[in-house]
Amino acid sequence: MRVALLGCGAIGSSVAEALARGEVPGAVLCAVFDQVAERAERVSRLFAPAVPVARSIEELLGSGAELVVEAASQQAVQQYGERILRAGCDLLVLSVGALLEPPGQELPAEAVRLGRRLYIPSGGIAGIDGVRAAAFRGEIETVVLTTRKPPHALSPETLVQHLQLKPEQIQQPTQVYEGSAREAVRHFPANINIAATLSLAGIGPERTLVRIIADPTLSVNVHEIYVRGTFGELTLVVRNIPHPENPRTSLLAVLSVLEMLRQICSPGIHLGT
Ligand SMILES: NC(=O)c1ccc[n+]([C@@H]2O[C@H](COP(=O)([O-])OP(=O)(O)OC[C@H]3O[C@@H](n4cnc5c(N)ncnc54)[C@H](O)[C@@H]3O)[C@@H](O)[C@H]2O)c1
Numbered sequence: 071m072r073v074a075l076l077g078c079g080a081i082g083s084s085v086a087e088a089l090a091r092g093e094v095p096g097a098v099l100c101a102v103f104d105q106v107a108e109r110a111e112r113v114s115r116l117f118a119p120a121v122p123v124a125r126s127i128e129e130l131l132g133s134g135a136e137l138v139v140e141a142a143s144q145q146a147v148q149q150y151g152e153r154i155l156r157a158g159c160d161l162l163v164l165s166v167g168a169l170l171e172p173p174g175q176e177l178p179a180e181a182v183r184l185g186r187r188l189y190i191p192s193g194g195i196a197g198i199d200g201v202r203a204a205a206f207r208g209e210i211e212t213v214v215l216t217t218r219k220p221p222h223a224l225s226p227e228t229l230v231q232h233l234q235l236k237p238e239q240i241q242q243p244t245q246v247y248e249g250s251a252r253e254a255v256r257h258f259p260a261n262i263n264i265a266a267t268l269s270l271a272g273i274g275p276e277r278t279l280v281r282i283i284a285d286p287t288l289s290v291n292v293h294e295i296y297v298r299g300t301f302g303e304l305t306l307v308v309r310n311i312p313h314p315e316n317p318r319t320s321l322l323a324v325l326s327v328l329e330m331l332r333q334i335c336s337p338g339i340h341l342g343t
Pocket of ligand 1: 076077079081082104105106140141142143145146163164165166193194195259261264267319320323
């Protein structure tokens with residue numbers, strides 16, 4: 071499987087390092103692109119011979135890629151998503167929040183029209199398989215995501231806007247937001263892609279309730295998922311170690327991309343997908 075990488079930051083470079091070590095049999099990195107050229111060049115040099123660095127999305131898509139891994143930004147999905155699918159590539163999306171707003175909202179239907187696949191890894195959470203199974207007949211009543219983060223893991227501007235407090239002024243666990251997943255993604259675009267993933271798996275962005283709590287007693291990000299429906303109840307807690315290069319990203323998010331690539335690229339067992 072020829073894989074192209076869009077975005078060479080914390081997640082993109084960790085995924086590339088794993089591919090360079092041969093951790094995903096059958097996956098070959100064929101080109102990399104980042105709006106900051108040095109980042110793409112650094113990733114390219116992880117390989118011998120070096121992987122071609124694309125200077126534009128057209129060059130990336132001209133590399134013969136069959137699958138593009140997006141690890142860039144919601145803006146990149148909005149800007150390039152449709153072009154990627156139209157070029158005949160499948161697309162793995164990490165900036166999932168982009169799929170809740172136009173034009174990214176149209177990508178799932180566009181993928182169906184074009185016979186392409188849009189892959190969404192579980193990212194920083196877990197249990198997406200169970201939520202999808204529970205939603206199969208549309209019989210979920212409630213989905214709640216409660217995310218607790220150390221104040222510095224939330225953007226200072228967002229904290230000031232919602233609480234009129236700077237991160238260092240938060241002395242005790244304080245609720246920053248409660249509302250729909252759709253609004254959560256608008257207010258916290260870089261922090262809460264998992265709310266988008268959970269809402270796509272379950273009952274949609276309007277009915278998925280999200281709470282965000284700034285908690286100065288924490289050193290990890292904690293996500294609690296609660297689902298109730300005709301199947302019964304599901305409760306799940308993930309305590310995520312932050313990614314060493316970007317505290318807003320978790321190691322689990324990187325591993326979820328690698329595991330999804332493994333499933334895409336190899337025959338054999340496909341668990342919970
Ligand atoms: N789904 C999940 O659970 C989950 C978890 C963590 C992060 N994310 C999302 O994944 C994305 C990548 O995360 P990260 O931690 O690697 O971020 P990062 O900031 O470390 O890296 C992003 C890279 O993409 C590049 N980039 C951004 N927009 C671009 C564009 N339009 N064109 C070309 N390059 C562009 C940046 O220059 C940067 O090098 C972010 O959108 C983040 O919110 C999702």
